[in-house]
Amino acid sequence: MTSNFLELKGLYKTFDNITALNNVSLNVSKGEVIFIIGPSGCGKSTLLRAVNWLTPPDKGEVWLEGNLVGSSSSKLTIKEAKLLNNLRAKMGMVFQQFNVWPHLNVLENVVRPQLVVAKRNKANAESKALKILDEVSLHNKIDEWPDHLSGGQKQRLAIARALAMDPILMLLDEPTSALDPELVGEVLIVLKRLVNNGMTMLIVTHELGFASEFGDRLLFMDGGEIIEEGSPKKILTMPKTKRLKMFLKKLDITSFKH
Amino acid sequence: MNKVKFDISYTFDAIPRLLEGAFVTLQVAILGFTLSVLLATTITVARTSLNSKIFNSILAFYISFIRGTPILVQIFLVYYVLPVFGLNLGPFTAGIIAITLNSAAFVTEILRGGLASVPIGQFEAAKSLGISGYALWRKIILPQTFITSIPPLVNEFTMVLKATALLSMITVVELMRVSQQIYSANYHPVEVLSGTFVIYFLMCFVVSRSSVFLENRFIVKRAR
Ligand SMILES: Nc1ncnc2c1ncn2[C@@H]1O[C@H](COP(=O)(O)OP(=O)(O)O)[C@@H](O)[C@H]1O
Numbered sequence: 281m282t283s284n285f286l287e288l289k290g291l292y293k294t295f296d297n298i299t300a301l302n303n304v305s306l307n308v309s310k311g312e313v314i315f316i317i318g319p320s321g322c323g324k325s326t327l328l329r330a331v332n333w334l335t336p337p338d339k340g341e342v343w344l345e346g347n348l349v350g351s352s353s354s355k356l357t358i359k360e361a362k363l364l365n366n367l368r369a370k371m372g373m374v375f376q377q378f379n380v381w382p383h384l385n386v387l388e389n390v391v392r393p394q395l396v397v398a399k400r401n402k403a404n405a406e407s408k409a410l411k412i413l414d415e416v417s418l419h420n421k422i423d424e425w426p427d428h429l430s431g432g433q434k435q436r437l438a439i440a441r442a443l444a445m446d447p448i449l450m451l452l453d454e455p456t457s458a459l460d461p462e463l464v465g466e467v468l469i470v471l472k473r474l475v476n477n478g479m480t481m482l483i484v485t486h487e488l489g490f491a492s493e494f495g496d497r498l499l500f501m502d503g504g505e506i507i508e509e510g511s512p513k514k515i516l517t518m519p520k521t522k523r524l525k526m527f528l529k530k531l532d533i534t535s536f537k538h
Numbered sequence: 539m540n541k542v543k544f545d546i547s548y549t550f551d552a553i554p555r556l557l558e559g560a561f562v563t564l565q566v567a568i569l570g571f572t573l574s575v576l577l578a579t580t581i582t583v584a585r586t587s588l589n590s591k592i593f594n595s596i597l598a599f600y601i602s603f604i605r606g607t608p609i610l611v612q613i614f615l616v617y618y619v620l621p622v623f624g625l626n627l628g629p630f631t632a633g634i635i636a637i638t639l640n641s642a643a644f645v646t647e648i649l650r651g652g653l654a655s656v657p658i659g660q661f662e663a664a665k666s667l668g669i670s671g672y673a674l675w676r677k678i679i680l681p682q683t684f685i686t687s688i689p690p691l692v693n694e695f696t697m698v699l700k701a702t703a704l705l706s707m708i709t710v711v712e713l714m715r716v717s718q719q720i721y722s723a724n725y726h727p728v729e730v731l732s733g734t735f736v737i738y739f740l741m742c743f744v745v746s747r748s749s750v751f752l753e754n755r756f757i758v759k760r761a762r
């Protein structure tokens with residue numbers, strides 16, 4: 281048991297010979313908004329995916345509100361698997377590639393998980409879905425097929441789908457990286473609203489302006505480790521390590537090109 | 539000896555009985571194909587979720603055995619092997635079992651392709667929301683697998699429909715067997731078989747057309 285809202289303890293993960301997570305520990309309090317940056321392949325996605333056990337770490341534990349996520353052994357018991365599903369529903373995940381379900385229309389994408397996991401009845405699930413789709417400005421698209429949506433609309437749908445489960449934590453893995461530049465804004469608006477509503481969030485992104493304005497903390501990762509952490513403004517303006525300085529320099533150069 | 543003339547009245551006379559046979563043909567084909575899809579779906583889900591070497595080798599052995607031998611031999615084998623195990627189920631049941639076992643191998647391969655076209659992110663999104671096990675497959679993955687597999691599945695059904703003619707060899711009284719019974723009594727095989735030919739063709743034609751209908755229903759409206 282632990283007093284922390286979310287606690288990552290000594291996470292370690294290797295793929296073949298690559299160390300994706302090297303003894304990562306992190307405490308997150310309720311309502312905290314944490315941004316994660318770092319070069320490609322440094323383990324940002326693996327870290328987020330370890331939190332909801334989508335990528336079970338080789339070693340280490342994840343605790344959410346005093347509940348052990350996943351298992352301390354490699355094989356889950358039936359009880360652990362059931363608890364894991366309930367905990368996952370509380371941790372909304374948003375992917376770079378949206379991963380909305382193409383065989384279900386917009387409304388059904390948001391209703392289906394509520395029926396299956398939250399065991400709501402259809403009427404309740406639909407009214408909840410309509411309310412959330414309204415919040416992400418997709419209320420006029422409820423009968424549309426995902427294939428007909430723009431990237432920004434798909435991502436807002438994916439966020440709505442996660443919010444319908446009443447998550448207490450959101451995990452966002454580069455939510456705007458696959459979007460055309462002019463569509464980034466509409467997704468950021470939705471995310472800013474989440475921040476203002478007090479949602480606890482872990483966000484991997486290269487939107488540094490967004491991070492420094494809305495982040496309580498910023499983590500810089502490299503080689504599967506957290507190299508620097510602190511308030512975003514401080515870290516971005518006064519990087520301590522050479523690696524972070526280099527990384528920010530590279531980002532600056534690439535963002536000039538836009 | 540007289541020159542043989544084509545007398546279409548023999549065709550018309552045969553049609554009521556041919557249609558009865560066609561009804562049995564449809565029954566065998568629909569039952570066999572349905573069971574085959576159920577079996578192949580189970581195999582597909584088991585293969586992915588078990589990820590077991592032993593299971594996969596048995597499966598590979600089964601598929602190559604079915605593909606590498608004539609279906610007629612498979613039908614006779616099932617027909618004669620069942621009584622060895624004390625199962626006297628008759629030709630109809632034996633025929634359906636043979637058709638099911640044969641077609642399931644091909645449907646498994648079709649579904650393997652359909653499943654491969656479902657991105658891994660579709661599984662991950664479902665899991666991240668707490669959907670797993672039966673619901674994950676039933677509600678999220680299999681619908682997408684089947685939608686992309688519509689054309690080859692419809693094609694496989696026409697193969698099954700045509701293959702049922704071979705069941706006449708183990709005395710299932712389906713369309714082909716009925717035709718044989720009629721022309722061995724009236725000695726007009728050409729007239730009778732012409733009717734048989736047209737009926738088979740119409741059945742297969744309607745089935746392949748249904749592919750277009752199903753694709754419009756499930757695919758086109760998504761990717762306009
Ligand atoms: N499923 C996987 N199989 C093999 N290697 C992987 C897998 N997932 C991630 N990796 C490797 O682990 C490292 C960290 O990956 P990732 O967490 O995706 O990095 P990031 O999100 O920071 O770009 C990379 O070197 C990547 O190639």
Ligand SMILES: [Mg+2]
Nearest residue numbers: 324325326453
């Ligand atoms: Mg990544």
